[in-house]
Amino acid sequence: MFKKLLIANRGEISRRIGVVARSMGVSTVAVYSDADAELPFVREADEAVRIGPAPAKDSYLSIPAILEAAKKTGAEAIHPGYGFLSENAEFASACQAAGIVFVGPPPEAMLRMKDKSQARKLVAAAGVPVVPGTEGVVPDVATALTEAEGIGYPVLCKAAGGGGGIGMAAAKDPAELEKVFRQCTDRAKAAFGREGVYLERYFPAPRHIEVQILGDHHGHLIHGLERECSIQRRHQKVVEEAPSPLFAGGKHPEVAQKLFSAAVAAARAFGYANAGTVEFLYSEGNVYFIEMNARLQVEHPVTELTTGLDLIGWQLRIASGEWLTVRQEDVTRKGAALEFRIYAEDPVKFFPSPGPLKVFVPPTGEGVRLDSGYAEGNTVTPNYDPMIAKLIVSGATRAQAIERSIGALEQFRIEGIKTNIPLHLRILRSEAFRAGALDTRFLEHHAKP
Missing domain, CATH: 3.30.1490.20 (ATP-grasp fold, A domain)
Incomplete structure (x- = not known):
């Protein structure tokens, strides 16, 4: 295992990767732009390096600035998180050329996935059903x-x-x-x-279901079961959960097996290693490959809480050359988990709502986890994605997770900006959501103000 890790990201994911790395005895280096200098992920890291002004192209997307920060601090590995450079094969190759471990798949696999139309052809040749x-x-x-x-x-x-x-x-x-x-x-x-x-x-109202993948550099590849990501706005996920209500309780086992087999086959076709996600559409009993994401997903916590897999921990171990010791038969599920992306935005008009967090009091309670990029007193700027935190709630059953989620969202106190918490509450209280009747046009027909 390497001794020092640079985290080439910001906010809640940089903070979360840092927590996991330090728990494994790995010291962390945060990189930050001028807009983020006061955020918790910078303060909590063992070291922090300024990499540029607020615009992402001059900071978090600057390969030279990030590599220089790694060289300056002696970081042996770089974790890209998600977004920014996480699926950039050029960045992965540049890390490799600099003698730095890239915590992610091989650049060659990333290049195979980059062109979505070519990726379709590759997985179709491997027997994976495509749209x-x-x-x-x-x-x-x-x-x-x-x-x-x-x-x-x-x-x-x-x-x-x-x-x-x-x-x-x-x-x-x-x-x-x-x-x-x-x-x-x-x-x-x-x-x-x-x-x-x-x-x-185009399927007017399909379900969006994805499968977690883990693979090492020694040929061992497994899936980590599925997540339901059907509740979206403008193709952006809003609420995610595991397991999918479509398969909960052992329902539709043939479709589930087809889904998992297709995900593993797709990952093998790309020559994949590390953590990744294969995304599918489900419609009328059939599953269709959409794409593979060569990175950690925003919604990975719902898999962690229901399977016990430490996805970031395994990312680091795999990147350091260790064998993935988890066998497919070891991957089982316990309970249910929901994730809510907490955005700084108007919950009705969906306009961004940047500003100071005058009050930021997260909820607590059984089964409640918060991955937050901000703390009270910080300012949410308009420079980046408006997500300020992820609320993840688990329970022994989906019904219990829903009730705990309602309580947690009602308890969450944020003042100074508008958030989409009211939207999440409308979703949870809708009969369709409670019944598990989900599709990608859910918000058009349910949860309206």
Whole structure:
């Protein structure tokens, strides 16, 4: 195991990685921008290095600045967290060239996943079911219109080099496809530096289910069961849980087995190692591969709390060359867990709500865990993602986890900014959520103010 780890991220995930690393005897180096100098993750690290001004491109996305910080402090490894450089193969390669361990998959695996259309072809060849769509990037509108006729409307236009719902839009007919094709192309170029888009069949109301993967550098690969991530707004997840209500209590075992087998097959096709997640759509009894995320997921705590897997701990051990000693038969589930992303935003209009945290009193109680990037007195700036904390609540049953979640959210006191806590409470109190009737358009039909 390496002795010093640099965490190339910020906020709650930097803080969480630091806690796990220090518990394993690994000293930590935080890197921070001018906007984050007073946040807890900086104060709690063993060392902290300023890497630039507030804009992410000048700080958290600056490969030279991060590598210089690692060199300056003698860090032997870098954990990228999620977002920023976490899925950047160039960064992983640069770490490798500098003799620094990158806590994540091999750069070659990341490159195979980078182009989503090519990734589809690779996993399809491995027998993994994929959403019907184009074989590769669509060069122009005319080709898109021809391909869409074969796929069948509605279709989804997606940026080949992107993620997070950016550069993605649905079209119900040819006229709308012409419009969204140009929109997605422009957004892909602005966000990812390349215009390529591809088409997939659009399922109006599927479930979004993902499978946790863990693999070492010695060929041992397992799955860590599934998470339900169907409650989304603009393709961004809002609430996640484990297990999925679709499979809880042993329901639909054949579909579950198909899901897990497909996830492991996809990871093997990419040559994957370390922690990762394979995402699927579920519709009418079928599962379809969407993409693989070459990093830790925001929602990983619900897996940790229900399986007992220490995902960050295993990331560090695997990156240091250790064998993954967990066998597939060792991975079992106990209870249920829900995660709520607490955003600094208006809960009705969904506008960002930056400002000072005049009061920040987290909830406590049985089964309550808070991963927070801020403390009372800190200021939430508009420079980064508006998530200020993740509230994770577990229980012996889903019903108990829901009741504990309501109590925890009602107890959570935040003043000085608006948050989406009222939205979470509306979701939890809806009959559809309690019944486990979830899909990606849940918020359009339920939990309205």
